[in-house]
Amino acid sequence: DKGNHRHFMEKEIYEQPEVISHALSHYVDFAENTIGPNAAAIDFKAATGLAISACGTAYLAGLVGKYWFERYARLPVEIDVASEFRYREMPLSSSQAALFISQSGETADTLASLRYCRDNGLKIGAVVNVRESTIARESDAVFPIMAGPEIGVASTKAFTCQLAVLASLAIGAGKARGTVSAEEERALVRHLAEMPRIMSRVLNLIQPQMESLSRELSKCKDVLYLGRGTSFPLAMEGALKLKEISYIHAEGYAAGELKHGPIALIDENMPVIVIAPYDRFFEKTVSNMQEVAARGGRIIFITDEAGAAASKLPTMATITLPVVDEIIAPMIFSLPIQLLAYHTAVFMGTDVDQPRNLAKSVTVE
Ligand code: F6R
8 A cells, every 4th residue: 555655665765764763673772772682683792704795775785784883893894795795605704794684585696695604604694674584584693674565676665774773783783892882872872763753854855856856867868876985885776776767877986986987977968966974074075076066067966964064066956964973874865865766767757666677576596
């Protein structure tokens, strides 16, 4: 049932404040502002490293997770798309832990990666939406994302719930490993707790602007997305969302890679979507944006109030979000990315919930 939404995808985008709140309640003790025992079903303290494998959007959630596990838990992360991971014959040690991220829990390549890790003696955790799935069954610990059924082929709420769970696990791992103090834990958890309310506010705030911008995007043949730090995987997720439902060619790049190739593409016909909260990478990303502007590129700048005030560069549009802590920024900045892709596809008249050539669950390699 789509309720009063035109598509399941739209419904699922607007459900995010509610389902994120469910996901967090499973991992977080809001009375104490601590990470709870459900996040500790794998022994991250004893782990010498973490291997993460997944496909598509779930892989991009894992890539954000890598930044978090390395930063908060000082745990080195090896991550790859499952179709490469399973065949790389990489040396693994039984002292490592492994996480497999999958909405459906049935993705063939992700399952094969899991079995490869199990054969190498690693402890296996599954970050899944479908708790009765094969991937969940074959894991030592299941970390449900609690998103509820996701019908739209393009993943939206599963992505942000995967992020919320990975953030909780990384903070929990940091606590277990002594790299996150009790005080830092409380501060981080308080930020997570604010997320559902901020998401609702942002969804209402940006909707009209996303709809009008989508008209511009629908005229384009190619779109480039740039970001640094955790905004780099978001740039790739933005590009993936746009291409799969609007069929517009899009690429996501690390902002610093711009001058190593993609800058050759910049002209007035290809919008460049820059994702840059006012974080410790902001100035660097703005200097990449400057390189785009200097070549006549049209910029769609997704930033926050502090970033909008700090940059004087001319843009085609600036999407200004509230200032949020960096632990929740990836989830908040997912919203404009999802809505831009959604409205562009709606405007172009594609089959948003069932894009051509795609299946919701990929059980063949
Ligand atoms: C993109 C999308 C796909 C899936 C991928 C993995 O919007 O939905 O890229 O993320 O096929 O699927 P799961 O998470 O079921 O393993």
